[in-house]
Amino acid sequence: MDIDSVLDNIRIEEQSQIADHRAALADDVRRGLSLELKELPPKYFYDERGSRLFEEICLLPEYYQTRTERQILEAIMPGLVAEHAPSTLVEFGSGSSAKTRTILSAMADRGVLRRYVPIDISREILLSTAESLVREYPGLRVDAVIGDFNDGLPRIEPEGRSLVIFLGSTIGNFRRPDAVEFLRRISSRMERDDLFLLGVDLVKDPARLNAAYDDAAGVTAEFNLNVLRVINRELGGTFDLDMFAHYAFFNPRESQIEMHLASLDDQRVAIEALGMQVDFMRGETILTEISRKFTPASAAHLLADGGFEPIGFFTDPDRLFALALARRSS
Ligand code: SAH
Ligand code: AVI
Numbered sequence: 001m002d003i004d005s006v007l008d009n010i011r012i013e014e015q016s017q018i019a020d021h022r023a024a025l026a027d028d029v030r031r032g033l034s035l036e037l038k039e040l041p042p043k044y045f046y047d048e049r050g051s052r053l054f055e056e057i058c059l060l061p062e063y064y065q066t067r068t069e070r071q072i073l074e075a076i077m078p079g080l081v082a083e084h085a086p087s088t089l090v091e092f093g094s095g096s097s098a099k100t101r102t103i104l105s106a107m108a109d110r111g112v113l114r115r116y117v118p119i120d121i122s123r124e125i126l127l128s129t130a131e132s133l134v135r136e137y138p139g140l141r142v143d144a145v146i147g148d149f150n151d152g153l154p155r156i157e158p159e160g161r162s163l164v165i166f167l168g169s170t171i172g173n174f175r176r177p178d179a180v181e182f183l184r185r186i187s188s189r190m191e192r193d194d195l196f197l198l199g200v201d202l203v204k205d206p207a208r209l210n211a212a213y214d215d216a217a218g219v220t221a222e223f224n225l226n227v228l229r230v231i232n233r234e235l236g237g238t239f240d241l242d243m244f245a246h247y248a249f250f251n252p253r254e255s256q257i258e259m260h261l262a263s264l265d266d267q268r269v270a271i272e273a274l275g276m277q278v279d280f281m282r283g284e285t286i287l288t289e290i291s292r293k294f295t296p297a298s299a300a301h302l303l304a305d306g307g308f309e310p311i312g313f314f315t316d317p318d319r320l321f322a323l324a325l326a327r328r329s330s
Contacts, residue, residue, distance in 0.1 A: 009134045012127070013154060015147030022234055024148075026274060029231055033271075033278045033286070042173050042289040043148065044227050046122040053223040055096055060219060062211040068321040069167060069199050070099045076314050076323065077106035084195055087114040087160030092149050092186075093170045094118035097129045101136075103165065108137055115159050119145040150178070153185055162194040169201035169321070172256070172292035176302070179292075183306020190328045196308055198324045200294040202315070206250040209293065213248035213257050221246030224259055227288055236272030243267055247285060256292040260285035299324050 025044060032040045046054065058066035081103075089107065091100055097118060107113035116133060120126045123146050130144045145154045156162075164186060171179050190196065213220055224246045231237040248259040263280035270277050294302070300310045303326050312325035 006131055006134050009139075009141050010130050011141070011143045012130070013143070013145045013147075015145065015151060015154065025230070025234055029235060029271065030274050030276060033276070037287065038278075038285070039287040040227055043121055044230050045223060045289075046125075047226070047230055048122075048124045049229070050223060050226040051095065051122045051125045053219060053226060055098075056219045057215070057223060058098070060215045060217065062215045063220075064208075064212065064320050065169060065201055066099065068316050068318075069169075069323065070102060072314050072316055072321065072323050073099055073102040077103050078109070080195075080325070081106045081110045081112065084161065084163070084193075085110065085112045086163035086195060087112050088117065088156075088162040089113075089115070090117040090119070090156060090162055090164045092119050092164075092166045093168065094120050094126065094129070095122070095168075096125055097133060099167055100165070101133075103163070104133070104137055104140070108140075112160075113137060113140060115141045115143065117143045117145065117154075117156055119147055119149055119154065121146070121148050149182065153189060156189070162190070163197065164190060164194060165197045165199075167197075167199040169199050169291070169294075171198060171302075172201055172294070173289060174292075175290065176292070179302060180305045183303065183308065187307030187328045192328055192330060194327065196303075196326045196328075198299070198303065198326065200299045200322050200324060201291070202319055202322055203255060203293045203295055204320060206252065209250040209257060210248070213250075213259060213291070214246070218246075220248065220259075224248070224261060224288055228261065231271065235274060236270075238270045238272075240267075244286075250293075254290075254292075255294070255298070256290045258287060259289040259291070260287050294322070296322065304329070 028041050057063050126144050130142045134142055225241050228239040228241055232239050243264050244261040247262045251258050262285045265282045267280050268277055296313055303310050307329055308326035309329040310324055310326045315322040
């Protein structure tokens with residue numbers, strides 16, 4: 001396929017807030033590192049390097065999520081597409097759209113695939129993926145949206161029935177009230193016969209969860225530390241990455257993995273662009289991510305609070321991961 005035909009089939013929209021990505025980072029870092037219990041939003045992991053590290057995480061033996069979700073998608077998509085025939089696929093946090101290809105292929109095989117709307121904050125991965133997909137699926141139109149899914153949703157003109165997906169259990173990276181608000185914004189935009197497919201990681205043996213977030217090869221540690229590299233580069237931070245350690249564990253009372261960066265000594269870090277100095281006591285941590293784990297009941301409850309009526313729940317034989325299917329409640 002020549003480059004003109006590729007470009008004819010891709011439309012890119014950039015949300016206005018993204019143009020000022022650095023200002024948003026500055027606000028979030030100032031706020032998060034001024035708190036008594038320091039924290040940073042997980043969206044800043046995903047610069048080009050962070051997105052590549054996440055792709056590596058997906059291939060780790062300990063990180064069962066990606067391969068298990070793919071296995072479930074392979075089992076359910078042909079039947080789901082045959083029954084509902086969606087022609088537009090909308091995906092939040094699409095990343096490299098690796099597992100999405102299972103869905104796109106099921107739609108293409110059935111002859112119903114028209115349009116794919118990936119939404120992601122990571123420009124580089126979104127653009128390169130859009131180009132590859134247009135080449136892989138002749139006739140597919142890709143309307144890619146570079147944006148933060150917390151800053152309001154793009155106006156998506158429906159073209160036939162839509163299937164909206166949020167895979168990988170990225171919903172688990174939201175605190176519950178934020179997850180409910182996010183789901184409500186999605187459900188309120190959907191038609192009654194559109195479908196929503198939500199990936200959720202399930203509660204399981206804590207040892208297995210701990211290993212998935214503290215792999216032997218240290219890739220998750222690099223991913224976690226990447227947020228400090230981003231602050232150093234974008235805001236003139238003086239974080240010494242050797243002075244912080246990756247620390248991740250399952251908190252059963254909150255049913256969530258908590259991922260932190262722990263200061264290895266008393267230290268002071270400057271952030272030049274903010275005119276700010278941040279003091280750390282040895283052992284003090286920055287909470288960089290939560291990753292909530294669900295039961296079938298807690299997933300159904302979350303969907304209901306988010307304005308959805310659950311209509312299907314699919315899991316693997318070991319009940320490691322699940323996909324919940326829902327439609328907007330009437
Ligand atoms: N869906 C893929 C990728 C999950 S990683 C999978 O299941 O493997 C999370 C993705 O969400 C990344 O691609 C990241 O860039 C994107 N992301 C994280 N926070 C975001 C935000 N606030 N707004 C938009 N995209 C975000
Ligand atoms: C993107 N998100 C669902 C991943 C998770 O498992 O919470 C991010 C991640 N963090 C550490 N490893 C993977």
